[in-house]
Amino acid sequence: MSSNQPANSIDETSEPAAHTSAVGHLMNNQLVRFILVGGFSAIVDFGSTSLFTWVFGFSDATAKTLGFILGTLTAYLINRRWTFKAEPSVTRFVITMVTYALTYAVQVGLYLVSIPWLADMGLDEFWVRLFSFVIAQGTATVLNFLIQKFLIFRT
Template identity: 30%
Template sequence: MIKSMNNSFSRFLLVGGTSTILDYVIYIILSRYIDYSLAKVISMCCACTYSFFLNKEFSFKDQSKNNIDQLIKYVVAQVINITVNVLVNAFVLKTVGIKIIAFIVATGTAMIVNYLLQKVFVFRGVKK
């Protein structure tokens, strides 16, 4: 169980890192030509789509065909994840008063919550 979690968590981190890079690159390119808010929406949608399918196939090795159900669960998980990120960031910022510390703590906390949500809620039908 621990070895399986470590492997899926490492793959999850890799997907998350590449997803963040994809988000950033698309945002930077599109924001040169269109409104930055629209560019961010498009880049996040691309990164989330990429992340969903790679986490399903690569991180969690889920081979079920429940893409619609899982996609809905994924969106719910992302809403929870964003909420946790924002709340932790606000709490730490009010407590410590240092933005970078708040950002790091919020991102780390949200990453763990996101991993657990995807592992037990979104892709729980993992094939070994």
């Protein structure tokens, strides 16, 4: 750095280390970001679903629905800003919510179908719910990424 350049300035001829490292490259990858957001949103979803099931005594369908809504809103807001870097849009939000309604049916359907199937295997109630959640969430994540990337955000 030359003596006439301020001490806190960045040399524009060199790229920031985060962009040249493998980690920086991965973090700029939409799929990686989508998966990270999905993981965080899944924690919100499963945590809420568990809370509504075991603390408030809601049915599996009601608890999963409320957890799905909270997880979905979390995912949409973070994905719009961080993963796809899209401007706010009422139209995009409505289309995304319609898409989520479709994947909701798939997710809740898989969740409710897998509970008795896994329970018949003699698993503890917690593991039945967790594995059911993972099956449903995994399927919904793949569907949501494909729909958002190629239809909603078109990046």
